[in-house]
Amino acid sequence: MAKYKMHLLVCGGTGCSASKSTEIVDNLHLSLKEKGLENDVQVILTGCFGFCEKGPIVKVMPDNTFYTEVKPEDAAEIIAEHVIKGRKVTRLLYTDPENKEHIADAKHMGFYKKQLRIALRNCGFIDPENIEEYISNDGYAAIAKVLTEMASEEVINEIKLSGLRGRGGGGFPTGVKWEIASKNHADQKYVVCNADEGDPGAFMDRSILEGDPHSVIEAMTINGFAIGATKGLIYIRAEYPLAIHRLQIAIGQAREYGLLGKNIFGSGFDFDIELRYGAGAFVCGEETALIHSMEGQRGEPTFKPPFPAQSGYLQKPTNVNNVETYANIPIIILKGANWFNKIGTEKSKGTKVFALAGQINNVGLIEVPMGITLREVIYEIGGGIKNGRAFKAVQTGGPSGGCLTEKHLDTPIDYDNLIAAGSMMGSGGMVVMDDTSCMVSIAKFYLEFTVEESCGKCTPCRVGNKRLHEILEKITKGNGTMEDLEALRNLAGVIKDTALCGLGQTSPNPVLSTLDNFWDEYVEHVKDKKCRAGVCKSLMRYVIDKDACVGCTACARNCPVNAISGEKKMPHVINDELCIKCGACIERCKFNAISIK
Amino acid sequence: MTQIKSLADLKALKNNIQEKMDTRAKGNKDGLVQVKVAMATCGIAAGAKQIFDYFLNESEKRGIDIVLTQTGCMGYCHAEPTVEVTLPNKEPIVFGYVDTKKADEIIEKYIKNGELVEGIIPVNYETVAKN
Numbered sequence A: 001m002a003k004y005k006m007h008l009l010v011c012g013g014t015g016c017s018a019s020k021s022t023e024i025v026d027n028l029h030l031s032l033k034e035k036g037l038e039n040d041v042q043v044i045l046t047g048c049f050g051f052c053e054k055g056p057i058v059k060v061m062p063d064n065t066f067y068t069e070v071k072p073e074d075a076a077e078i079i080a081e082h083v084i085k086g087r088k089v090t091r092l093l094y095t096d097p098e099n100k101e102h103i104a105d106a107k108h109m110g111f112y113k114k115q116l117r118i119a120l121r122n123c124g125f126i127d128p129e130n131i132e133e134y135i136s137n138d139g140y141a142a143i144a145k146v147l148t149e150m151a152s153e154e155v156i157n158e159i160k161l162s163g164l165r166g167r168g169g170g171g172f173p174t175g176v177k178w179e180i181a182s183k184n185h186a187d188q189k190y191v192v193c194n195a196d197e198g199d200p201g202a203f204m205d206r207s208i209l210e211g212d213p214h215s216v217i218e219a220m221t222i223n224g225f226a227i228g229a230t231k232g233l234i235y236i237r238a239e240y241p242l243a244i245h246r247l248q249i250a251i252g253q254a255r256e257y258g259l260l261g262k263n264i265f266g267s268g269f270d271f272d273i274e275l276r277y278g279a280g281a282f283v284c285g286e287e288t289a290l291i292h293s294m295e296g297q298r299g300e301p302t303f304k305p306p307f308p309a310q311s312g313y314l315q316k317p318t319n320v321n322n323v324e325t326y327a328n329i330p331i332i333i334l335k336g337a338n339w340f341n342k343i344g345t346e347k348s349k350g351t352k353v354f355a356l357a358g359q360i361n362n363v364g365l366i367e368v369p370m371g372i373t374l375r376e377v378i379y380e381i382g383g384g385i386k387n388g389r390a391f392k393a394v395q396t397g398g399p400s401g402g403c404l405t406e407k408h409l410d411t412p413i414d415y416d417n418l419i420a421a422g423s424m425m426g427s428g429g430m431v432v433m434d435d436t437s438c439m440v441s442i443a444k445f446y447l448e449f450t451v452e453e454s455c456g457k458c459t460p461c462r463v464g465n466k467r468l469h470e471i472l473e474k475i476t477k478g479n480g481t482m483e484d485l486e487a488l489r490n491l492a493g494v495i496k497d498t499a500l501c502g503l504g505q506t507s508p509n510p511v512l513s514t515l516d517n518f519w520d521e522y523v524e525h526v527k528d529k530k531c532r533a534g535v536c537k538s539l540m541r542y543v544i545d546k547d548a549c550v551g552c553t554a555c556a557r558n559c560p561v562n563a564i565s566g567e568k569k570m571p572h573v574i575n576d577e578l579c580i581k582c583g584a585c586i587e588r589c590k591f592n593a594i595s596i597k
Numbered sequence B: 001m002t003q004i005k006s007l008a009d010l011k012a013l014k015n016n017i018q019e020k021m022d023t024r025a026k027g028n029k030d031g032l033v034q035v036k037v038a039m040a041t042c043g044i045a046a047g048a049k050q051i052f053d054y055f056l057n058e059s060e061k062r063g064i065d066i067v068l069t070q071t072g073c074m075g076y077c078h079a080e081p082t083v084e085v086t087l088p089n090k091e092p093i094v095f096g097y098v099d100t101k102k103a104d105e106i107i108e109k110y111i112k113n114g115e116l117v118e119g120i121i122p123v124n125y126e127t128v129a130k131n
Helices: A014-018 A021-034 A072-085 A131-136 A141-149 A152-162 A174-183 A204-211 A213-227 A241-256 A287-294 A323-335 A374-381 A415-420 A439-453 A459-476 A482-498 A502-506 A509-517 A519-528 A554-558 A584-588 B007-027 B041-045 B048-061 B100-113
Strands: A006-011 A041-046 A058-061 A065-067 A190-195 A231-237 A261-264 A269-278 A318-322 A351-358 A364-369 A391-396 A402-405 A429-434 A542-544 A594-596 B033-038 B066-071 B083-086 B093-095
Touching: A006 A021, A006 A072, A014 A021, A021 A041, A021 A072, A058 A072, A065 A072, A131 A213, A131 A241, A131 B007, A141 A213, A141 A323, A141 B007, A152 A174, A152 A213, A152 A323, A174 A213, A174 A318, A190 A213, A190 A287, A190 A323, A204 A213, A204 A241, A204 A323, A204 A351, A213 A231, A213 A241, A213 A269, A213 A318, A213 A323, A231 A241, A231 A287, A241 A269, A241 B041, A269 A287, A287 A318, A318 A323, A351 A374, A364 A374, A374 A391, A391 A439, A402 A509, A439 A459, A439 A509, A439 A519, A459 A482, A459 A502, A459 A519, A482 A502, A482 A509, A482 A519, A509 A519, A554 A584, A584 A594, B033 B048, B041 B048, B048 B066, B048 B100, B083 B100, B093 B100
Parallel strands: A006 A041, A190 A231, A190 A318, A231 A269, A351 A429, B033 B066
Antiparallel strands: A006 A058, A058 A065, A261 A269, A351 A364, A391 A402, A391 A429, A542 A594, B033 B083, B083 B093
16 A cells, blocks of 8 residues: 655646646656656645745655645656656746745745734634533633632733734724723622624634634633723624524533633633624624624614713623634733734734625635735735636625725725725624726625615614615616716715714715725716626616527527517527526527627 | 633643643554544534534544544635544645545555645645743
């Protein structure tokens, strides 16, 4: 049986395959055979490395050499030099873009430093249903340190110094939030974990709760000690059953081990956590609405102030933080604020978890240092746009965010830059769009979501967004006027200025950012009655080219609404009145005679 | 389980767990094969539970000693279900799009013989070093 001494991993991702990586595999096989090494060295095609810019990639194991931009004709040299003589092929090594040095060991490549897992440090590594695995990975060491060595002010100062900001979207400094809550005195205070993740396409918080629930429990206990609260509540949507199940197990285990309950670590500090289930209303991610929902009232926001830190759950001082924010806390306590605040940009410290979705090759959950550019995320981690299409936009921040375009590709991602670019960090959904996305329809999609999810308490959000949606609907139907575009902008501005809560105030962002970045596309919809992405059905016409049509009748037979007519062997025609633009005819036509005008 | 009442208790427990894992690794002369199946909601929806059961049943049937655990999301949504296999003294390897056929291949080729099979997902991140 073959026991291979060496492995050659060749990238078989879409990009590298297009650059002949299968030919590289063939040539490597050939060279190995020539040298009689086919039983010692195994060549294998792998999934995408994500580093498509420098593809095709060949990685040699076990010595971890990383060759970039390899061509099929380089195969013989890799075998003759590296495999046989043990000398690395220098010219194919990755060159560090900064100091121009060749990097021999992949571990030292900046490429591996694009992603840094802090909040996700245990996610995918430990068994989330076994507290001992968490403990053996330094779990509960931070709360032990806090309770045995630190005063509550020291904990708050450490978090302040770390520069950690709320990962739920707003980016409020966490340490400052804790400090305010600590200074408000009451017989009972509360710590609340906001696990009401609601942005379309976002699943960071669910992943953390499902993969590392103890980190959130530990962090909430630290939070409780810091502000003087003995009760914690996790508000989680009932549509996350596995996350709930694992949290229940984790809370049970923590109690069993004495890590929740009375007199934790013999310090005299008591803390316990309960779960509260939400029904999945988007607005309940807003902290005042969340608190009302936990109290058994309607999930509607109220005006701030008073802030929850002054009067929150049951009118007691309450600190609300998001799941990902909490996941950062234990490691900050263990490694220190000065470690954490060296990562990231000047005003946004640490990392951010993003759910990378849409028209991108490596859809996935990523964690990157603040300050990384969109280009790095899309092309060096995400593996580029699907099917080699052109990049058009990235939506961040969900229904409260906006679209970033080509011109933002090299902007460092942090809270303030995203706001300056007309979007926001949001909770971390990142939806990548290619040239088949119609930006007017995208804006309409997010507005539909907001209209559906608006709690209806304040008029600007309840009525204003409905009107915005109607205007967008009118434009995508081909009935828009230039005055409508003005009205969109004015109304959006009014909603932004007058809505009650953060959700209402940010709800016009998808409209405003697409107006700013894709004005031409709006004008095309209005003036030329044209949708360049081919998404708005009312603006499309299916036309049969009478010269190319041979009258095979395939289209007519497959039209679900009988909109196509014509004699056999004679050119057919489509009745626009009946056509529902489903595209079934185009799929069936073997002669490319049907096109969209 | 006695409760953890002090920092010393926690450290003792941590060392104890790590020792247990170590002894198990060394107790077996060929070392210990670790198999982790990513089982967040999305992984399970893609069939991770069946894969977990397959490894459990087949390793027993075929007499291979593996340590099988479930974990949370590994982050490779485009390639679920994903399985990470660590052979003794080797770097962990992640396999994507694992169905029972692929799982069989992983057991027969990689776990038994160290021969790689197609479907490897290259890992491209660093995790913060713990203390």
